Amino acid sequence: MREEYKVSRSFEKLLKARFPILYNGLGVVWRDGGIGHLEVGVGWYGLLYELGLRIEPELEMMPKKERGSLVQIKEKFARLTFYFVRNKNEKIDNAISEIVKISLETCEWCGKKGKLSDLGWMKTLCDECHEKRIEEQKRGGSWIAD
Numbered sequence: 832m833r834e835e836y837k838v839s840r841s842f843e844k845l846l847k848a849r850f851p852i853l854y855n856g857l858g859v860v861w862r863d864g865g866i867g868h869l870e871v872g873v874g875w876y877g878l879l880y881e882l883g884l885r886i887e888p889e890l891e892m893m894p895k896k897e898r899g900s901l902v903q904i905k906e907k908f909a910r911l912t913f914y915f916v917r918n919k920n921e922k923i924d925n926a927i928s929e930i931v932k933i934s935l936e937t938c939e940w941c942g943k944k945g946k947l948s949d950l951g952w953m954k955t956l957c958d959e960c961h962e963k964r965i966e967e968q969k970r971g972g973s974w975i976a977d
């Protein structure tokens with residue numbers, strides 16, 4: 832397992848403990864044997880915590896059927912991407928689209944203000960981390976296509 836993902840697993844545990852309804856589906860084995868995890872850089876962890884603070888109280892008041900189930904969180908096209916099974920509702924949708932918008936301006940690696948870093952694979956990074964990424968790419972490092 833890559834180093835970043837080890838960090839993700841421990842933060843995933845923290846999220847599940849603090850926001851047991853919203854993040855309950857992470858790390859759970861699916862019917863087809865697949866498994867979804869939190870797989871984003873530490874720079875976005877604060878956004879996920881923020882999302883929990885916003886949504887968890889709403890979810891608590893909702894009937895179970897309407898809550899939907901969040902099963903995976905990834906970076907896709909430089910933004911936070913949430914995968915749900917079953918339905919999700921408008922309140923969750925709104926809170927998520929706000930957080931996704933912020934992720935497009937937040938460095939995924941360090942959490943500073945970021946912008947699009949397009950080296951064939953798009954990410955949202957600050958200038959410093961973008962430079963690091965270029966260096967990594969020159970050295971053929973593992974951070975190129977994550």
Ligand SMILES: [Zn+2]
Pocket residue numbers: 938939940941942943956957958959960961
């Ligand atoms: Zn950065």
